[in-house]
Amino acid sequence: xxxxxxxxxxxxxxxxxxxxxxxxxxxxxxxxxxxxxxxxxxxxxxxxxxxxxxxxxxxxxxxxxxxxxxxxxxxxxxxxxxxxxxxxxxxxxxxxxxxxxxxxxxxxxxxxxxxxxxxxxxxxxxxxxxxxxxxxxxxxxxxxxxxxxxxxxxxxxxxxxxxxxxxxxxxxxxxxxxxxxxxxxxxxxxxxxxxxxxxxxxxxxxxxxxxxxxxxxxxxxxxxxxxxxxxxxxxxxxxxxxxxxxxx
Amino acid sequence: xxxxxxxxxxxxxxxxxxxxxxxxxxxxxxxxxxxxxxxxxxxxxxxxxxxxxxxxxxxxxxxxxxxxxxxxxxxxxxxxxxxxxxxxxxxxxxxxxxxxxxxxxxxxxxxxxxxxxxxxxxxxxxxxxxxxxxxxxxxxxxxxxxxxxxxxxxxxxxxxxxxxxxxxxxxxxxxxxxxxxxxxxxxxxxxxxxxxxxxxxxxxxxxxxxxxxxxxxxxxxxxxxxxxxxxxxxxxxxxxxxxxxxxx
Numbered sequence: 001x002x003x004x005x006x007x008x009x010x011x012x013x014x015x016x017x018x019x020x021x022x023x024x025x026x027x028x029x030x031x032x033x034x035x036x037x038x039x040x041x042x043x044x045x046x047x048x049x050x051x052x053x054x055x056x057x058x059x060x061x062x063x064x065x066x067x068x069x070x071x072x073x074x075x076x077x078x079x080x081x082x083x084x085x086x087x088x089x090x091x092x093x094x095x096x097x098x099x100x101x102x103x104x105x106x107x108x109x110x111x112x113x114x115x116x117x118x119x120x121x122x123x124x125x126x127x128x129x130x131x132x133x134x135x136x137x138x139x140x141x142x143x144x145x146x147x148x149x150x151x152x153x154x155x156x157x158x159x160x161x162x163x164x165x166x167x168x169x170x171x172x173x174x175x176x177x178x179x180x181x182x183x184x185x186x187x188x189x190x191x192x193x194x195x196x197x198x199x200x201x202x203x204x205x206x207x208x209x210x211x212x213x214x215x216x217x218x219x220x221x222x223x224x225x226x227x228x229x230x231x232x233x234x235x236x237x238x239x240x241x242x243x244x245x246x247x248x
Numbered sequence: 249x250x251x252x253x254x255x256x257x258x259x260x261x262x263x264x265x266x267x268x269x270x271x272x273x274x275x276x277x278x279x280x281x282x283x284x285x286x287x288x289x290x291x292x293x294x295x296x297x298x299x300x301x302x303x304x305x306x307x308x309x310x311x312x313x314x315x316x317x318x319x320x321x322x323x324x325x326x327x328x329x330x331x332x333x334x335x336x337x338x339x340x341x342x343x344x345x346x347x348x349x350x351x352x353x354x355x356x357x358x359x360x361x362x363x364x365x366x367x368x369x370x371x372x373x374x375x376x377x378x379x380x381x382x383x384x385x386x387x388x389x390x391x392x393x394x395x396x397x398x399x400x401x402x403x404x405x406x407x408x409x410x411x412x413x414x415x416x417x418x419x420x421x422x423x424x425x426x427x428x429x430x431x432x433x434x435x436x437x438x439x440x441x442x443x444x445x446x447x448x449x450x451x452x453x454x455x456x457x458x459x460x461x462x463x464x465x466x467x468x469x470x471x472x473x474x475x476x477x478x479x480x481x482x483x484x485x486x487x488x489x490x491x492x493x494x495x496x
Contacts, residue, residue: 050398051350062339069345076338090324091310097317102299104352150298 003028003074004058006048008035009218012112013067014055016174020071020167022211024081036123068100071167084164095160099151099168107147107175110140115178118186119226140190147172148194157203165207173204177216180223183230251276251322252306254296256283257466260360261315262303264422268319268415270459272329284371316348319415332412343408347399347416355395355423358388363426366434367474388438395420396442405451413455421452425464428471431478 005021005028007014021028033039033054041052049056049065056065059077064070075086087093113136117129147159154161158169176197179187191198205212253269253276255262269276281287281302289300297304297313304313307325312318323334335341361384365377395407402409406417424445427435439446453460 051394062342064342064346066346066349068349069342072345073338073342090321094310094312094317094321097320098312098314101314101316101352104349105356108353146299 001060004031005029006031006033006045006054006056006058008033008040008054009215010035010222011054012174012178013171015177015215015219016067016170017055017057017070017074018215019174019208019211020074020085020170022215023208024074024078024085026074026078026080068103068167068171071171075167082164084162085167087166092160096166096168099159100171102146103168103172103175106139107143107172110136110138110143111175111178112136114140115181119181137190144191144194144197147200148196152196152200157200159200165204169200169204170208173201176201177219180216180219181226183227249308252279253277254279254281254293254302254304254306256281256288256302257463258283258470259302260422260426261419263425263463263467264315264418265303265305265318265322266463267422267456267459268322268333268418270463271456272322272326272333274322274326274328316351316415316419319419323415330412332410333415333418335414340408344414344416347407348419350394351416351420351423354387355391355420358384358386358391359423359426360384362388362438363429367429385438392439392442392445395448396444400444400448405448407448413452417448417452418456421449424449425467428464428467429474431475 003021003026005014005017007018007030009015009018009032018028018030020026033045035054039045040054045056046052048058048063051065053065055067055070056063057070057073059073064073072086075081086096114133116124116126117133117136119128121128151159156163158165159172160166160168162169179190182190251269251274253262253265255266255278257263257266257280266276266278268274281293283302287293288302293304294300296306296311299313301313303315303318304311305318305321307321312321320334323329334344362381364372364374365381365384367376369376399407404411406413407420408414408416410417427438430438
């Protein structure tokens with residue numbers, strides 16, 4: 001029975017799972033769960049993941065949610081996955097767990113909350129929140145500094161000095177990619193101080209082509225729509241960000 | 249070389265690590281990092297954990313932080329640790345990763361933020377924040393409901409239907425134990441609807457005695473001090489919670 005991925009390509013951990021399967025030649029069926037249509041809250045999807053969140057998987061009779069847990073499971077369950085993704089070596093594996101755990105309370109909190117409160121909120125029916133955005137930017141910038149100065153301090157281009165990417169590179173870079181939704185000026189302002197981070201994002205992208213760009217197409221289309229709406233707002237003198245209520 | 253645990257027993261993940269080592273007969277040296285004395289920010293400790301957070305470990309030349317990553321590492325590195333803590337079986341292990349990942353964005357966020365904003369804030373030089381506390385209580389209650397209705401829905405007394413505890417039981421129960429710092433009335437109000445959760449906390453405690461109670465002694469002493477300060481405040485008609493500036 002084919003592995004089923006329950007995903008929305010507008011969700012960054014969903015994109016990470018799809019890219020992982022494609023890069024590693026894992027056969028899967030993509031079951032689209034449209035968050036904007038509230039399909040993640042449907043009884044059918046709650047039977048897959050009672051938490052009502054994407055991504056989730058069903059492998060035979062086995063159900064699993066939480067993207068890091070899924071990436072680890074897929075690395076172990078499919079023998080064709082190369083060791084560098086989730087090394088068997090105890091110490092290297094432990095460091096990857098540490099990076100993934102750190103991600104939860106740092107980069108994810110900063111990046112997701114910043115994009116939500118500056119850009120995405122109106123799309124999901126919430127007001128933009130500059131106070132929450134400022135708080136999130138602090139967490140985001142502190143996280144980027146830690147990636148630059150600690151996680152990327154080794155010899156290789158990937159986290160923990162790796163010469164090939166791990167599931168931690170994939171998860172964290174997909175998180176960062178959502179900054180594409182910001183205006184380019186704002187995104188560049190945030191990322192400018194972190195040269196290693198920028199190189200690492202590019203190295204990770206290159207290591208996972210053509211799948212990385214293909215899976216991010218949905219995000220890049222949304223970026224274009226946000227850009228057009230910002231331009232329209234600037235031309236009329238209105239604050240376009242408050243008007244992003246259209247379907248993305 | 250003995251395993252070194254860098255811990256503050258007032259931190260719930262620190263307590264989880266100490267209990268784990270004691271229950272499993274893992275020899276360790278406890279290096280006390282007093283958060284109130286800001287020792288977690290010292291250059292010496294930053295050499296162990298550049299994130300400046302407890303707990304962290306040093307095992308020989310190997311350094312590691314993030315409590316879940318450490319619990320997994322210890323389960324694998326010490327052959328005497330029984331399988332139920334972190335099962336070798338792929339599916340059972342994946343479910344434990346899922347529970348641990350879920351914990352980051354749910355129970356931890358709710359419980360830690362609620363206790364901070366209702367009780368602990370003045371001890372660390374911050375004001376109490378009823379708005380943040382109300383937000384945190386929503387996350388805490390939603391998390392407790394998910395533990396009651398999903399994570400504890402199996403046959404055994406532990407998470408995922410287990411008949412013996414895993415590292416997920418230890419981590420999540422230690423998180424919940426910090427609610428002892430609240431007034432008993434407030435703690436009981438929050439936990440009252442969740443009968444299975446209450447039984448699970450007690451089952452986990454019993455499975456790890458006498459170490460569970462011994463390691464929580466510091467917390468229970470702090471609970472007594474908070475109770476006395478609340479009583480003193482009630483007797484004078486003052487709001488005692490704003491005055492908790494003494495060393496805990």
